[in-house]
Amino acid sequence: MLARILSATTWGIEAKVVEVEVDVGAGLPAFQIVGLPDAAVQESRERVRSAIKNSGFSFPAQRVTVNLAPAFLKKTGSDFDLPIALGILLATGQIKLASSFSLSDLFLVGELSLSGEIKPVNGILPIAHFLSLQRKDSLLLLSLHNATEGALVEGVKVFGFRHLGEISDFLTGKVTRSPFVVERERFFSFSSLSEDLSEVKGQKRAKRALEIAASGGHHLLFIGPPGSGKTMLARRIPSLLPLLSLDEAIEVTKIHSVAGLLSLDQPLVTERPFRAPHHTISDAALIGGGQWPRPGEISLAHHGVLFLDEVLEFRRNVLETLREPLEMGKITVSRAQAIITYPARFILVLACNPCPCGYLGDAQRVCTCSPRQVAQYRSKLSGPLLDRIDLQVEVPRLEVSEVSAERKEESSLEVRKRVERARTIQRERFAGDRIMLNGDMKTAHLKKFCLLTREAKKVLESSVEKLALSMRAYHHILKVARTIADLEEEDNIQVHHVAEAIQYRSLDRRWE
């Protein structure tokens, strides 16, 4: 007897249908899985065999062949245990589908334990999302632990089960159930931003740069001696960004789902991602990779912030890999097994000391580094990478008296209101375009949207010449000036907008 069950698997952050064909026929007892399955799928045989036996059914003493189609699509992991087990039960006639169900509407995804328990798997949100768009009448059957994640998507009926026996009772019509329902808003109220900008004393210039970065989606570098508050400032950017919209939350959650990073009690990522990988990270972990390419830190930071603290400690080749995603907002990872594209649009925040000892330019302490040491230290931030950093900000060490002063500092919420206003202006500006923020503007946008007053143009041109800036740096100044003007709700870019934007490029020449 042959049974055909539908399942699905993720491909990047998208999903694809997998057909699980089970043939049980005469021959010596054997159990074979074909169709490009990896080791975890092969192990499925042992789990399925035990799960069936321990759920009160019998495993056929016949020849069992399972084909996972399409064959060219590489299947990984243990997601197919459940459809394989069900296929065997149907093919051997041990369960009979109730007439209210049609196999062409049922999608099963899940891992089985030896006892027949259904365990959660990664990537359920992309699968549910795909079904809601492409297979509107489908029923998604999975582990109860995955049910909340699946039900976050509207337009697909999700049913969660604990045990293989429960699924069989449901499909044979012994018990009826209604689809799993979640209140998505509940997860949004979960978000709590614990770190507030008001905790940082003084540092007006750095805070202003954070506000501009958050408003226009600009990349930022903090440079200053140890203990000056660079890390503290960077950690507070997410609190300045608008809350994720539902669509953004779902996109971010899809990436985290594929990477297996969702927690069971908070399956929707509702907070802006803030990723701060350690400087020993490999390029594969940063941009994505592995035999079967998984999203890297840059994709996990999508719609949020990627923070590289002590950036000069990172390996140079690792930093270089950032250039493509910074330009494109996505990354294509190609490995022998597959070529997969993941979104990667984030605000890059870098922090570093000015020299190996950290005290170059400090008012109190003496720097002990030789000019050669300093040059070597800085050479890692290559010109092309530094060029892409719109805002370069020096963060001086505060006096103890300033840190302990009882002054009221502006809260993140107050700054966020201005950021949101500036973002609204940008949304309207780019309504017909595929970009959202000034930081993403291409050359054509610059011509169209960055109109300068005559004075402003003169100031900009003469500064670019004086500082010997590259064309790319010139474009970045324009983008930042656009954001500064938006914060003031000005249509045209004026001299003081340009002047402020140029200030943030001051490191360009001193890095040489």
Ligand SMILES: Nc1ncnc2c1ncn2[C@@H]1O[C@H](COP(=O)(O)OP(=O)(O)O)[C@@H](O)[C@H]1O
């Ligand atoms: N402007 C500031 N306001 C309040 N505390 C500060 C400030 N600057 C530094 N600190 C204190 O100093 C500590 C070290 O700051 P940190 O951000 O780690 O410095 P850096 O990353 O520049 O080495 C912080 O945890 C904080 O307690």
Ligand SMILES: [Mg+2]
């Ligand atoms: Mg630090």
